[in-house]
Amino acid sequence: MEARHLASRLEELTHAHAVPGAQLSVHTGTETVDAVAGTECCDGTRAVDPRSAFAYGSVTKVFAATLVLQLVSDGDLDLDRPVSDVLAEFREPADARLASVTARQLLSHTSGLVADHELDETDERSLFRYAKSVAELPLLDRPGNSFSYSNTGYNILGRVVEEVTGLKWRDALQDFLLRPLGVDPYVDHSPDGPARPLTTGHAVRPGQREARPVDQFLPPTWTPAGGLSGSARDLVVLARLHIGTDPKVAALLEDEQRVEMRTPVPGADAFGMADAWALGLGHYGxxxxxxxxxxxxxxxxxxxxxxxxxxxxxxxxxxxxTTGSSLWPDVVEELRTLGIDVGDHRPGVPAPHPAASGAGTGTGPQETERLVGDYANGDTVFSVRRHHDGIRLSDRTGLVADVTLNDGLNFTARRVDTDAAPYVGRFVLDGGTGEIALLQLAGRSAMRVRAAV
Known part of the structure; x- marks a missing residue:
């Protein structure tokens, strides 16, 4: 693969999407080719290089899951035993079902935990206190019954790691995985991070091209779910561990656990997010x-x-x-022209329901009455309300979207303030009553808490 051509195309694509800087790393099976483009900050003072550290966000979860599977491989943790066997905080929870949650369910987002629990003290670093707070919450669904993406669950896995190893999360991750693997990402943005430049994040408003620097603060108790920052090449090194071609694989992760980690979990239907879900890994393509x-x-x-x-x-x-999410599909298409047929999940937009009526919303009066109401996932509340002849979806962050209902209670939600591609979601029926029970959007489930009046 020609590195110069890859870098040239990456430069063109970052410019097209108003992305100040990016890294692309491709392992062909025999060599790793790196391409970089742009600058670490929109002020243009430092060019991106292959060691520049970018925030990984939820890709951090692959590292967290790998560490958990290392403990399984060592016989220190059982995927199918309740984590309350390890965590005293979960032995008498407010919702008794929480005591039965397993590590497998936490890894596969089938635990029933809310998506994004935060402590009132945003600078709190104790995962023990975080777990005690989670134990006071109600579950969305019974453990193992349905998929709902949960940062909360991965933060709890961080607490499990602490209790099993006797180390703080950061130290366990570095000692068991990062240093032996030969990578040195920031575990958080603390001053004692590695001696490598940390890029600045930028927001780009819909329909505009100006990149504005933003703070990338993450609560310390969220580090297991999303706190790592490193390079694209570091991610390829982790991928090679899971492929089995990294020279250190025999010492770090048994074949049995590598296979287990990528085996789809029954019931983990990551609707609109991936084609299947395993233990910390999505299936794409x-x-x-x-x-x-x-x-x-x-x-x-x-x-x-x-x-x-x-x-x-x-x-x-x-x-x-933020526009890196629209850059990614273009990178995938470019790689396919070079013979690398990258698997990616592209949720289709189905045809509207035959009963469609009014303003393209795809909902008739009877469907509208079934669906309107409030749907909650922790502090996140989606409101579905009548709007003209159809329905509109909104939340407290400013999301306002017109809903088009499709066959099978699937829907698309198109924001009213941007021309971006619509979200894909669905309403889910309660198996016992046949009533609407959940709204699923972007991989998260929200439980119906009341019908609208």
């Missing part, structure tokens, strides 16, 4: 071209990781702008 990996989004940056165990191919992209 068709059945005959299935890639593994994860995506990450933070305030001001994105990261994407894909690898194909059969061919040994691996691809990683890091960016320092």
């Amino acid at each position: 068709s059945a005959d071209n299935r890639w593994l990996g994860h995506d990450g989004t933070v305030d001001g940056g994105t990261a994407h990781l894909r690898f194909h165990p059969g061919s040994g191919l691996a691809v990683a992209l890091t960016t320092n702008a």
Whole structure:
């Protein structure tokens, strides 16, 4: 693969999407080719290089899951035993079902935990106090019953690691995985991080091209779910561990656990987010071209990781702008022209329901009455309300979107303030009553808490 051509195309694509800086690392099975573009900050003072550290966001979860599977491989943790066997904080929870949650369910987002629990003290660093706070929350659903993406669950896994190893999360991750693997990402943005430049995140408003620097603050108790920052090449090194071609694989992760980690979990239907879900890894692409990996989004940056165990191919992209999420599909298409058929999940937009009426909303009066109401996932509350002849979806962050209902209670939600591609979601029925029970959007489930009046 020609590195110069790859860098040239990356430069063109970052400019097209108003991304100040990016890294692309591609392992062809025999060599790793790096391409960089742009600058670490929009002020243009420092060019991106292969060691520049970008915020990984949720790609951090692949490192966290790998560490958990290392403990399983060593016999220190059982995936299918309740984590309350390890965590005293979970032995008498407010919701009794929480005591039965397993590490497998936490890893596969089937635990029933809310998505984004935060402590009132944003600078709190104790995962013990975080776990005690989570134990006071109600579950969205019974453990193992449905998929709902949960940062909370991965923060709890960080606490499990602490209790099993006797080390703080940061130290356990560095001692068991990062140093032996030969990578040195920031575990958080603390001053004692590695001696490498840390990029600045940027926000780009919909329809505009100006990149504005933003703070990439993450609560310290969220570090296991999204606190790492490193390079695209570091991600490729991790991918090669899972492929089995990294020289250190025999010492770090048994074949049995590598296979277990990428095996789809029954019931982990990551609707609209991936084609299947395993233990810390999403499945992307068709059945005959299935890639593994994860995506990450933070305030001001994105990261994407894909690898194909059969061919040994691996691809990683890091960016320092919110528009990196729209850059990624273009990078995938460019790589496909070069013969690297990267698997990616592209949720289709189905045809509107035959009963569509009014303003393209796709909802008739009877459907509207079934769906309107409030749907909650922790502090996140989606409101579904009548709007003209159809329905509109909103939340407290400023999201306002017109909903088009499709067959099977699937829907698309198109924001009213941007021309961006619509979100894909669905309403889910309660198996016992046949009533609407959940709203699923962007991989997260929200439980219906009341009907609208």
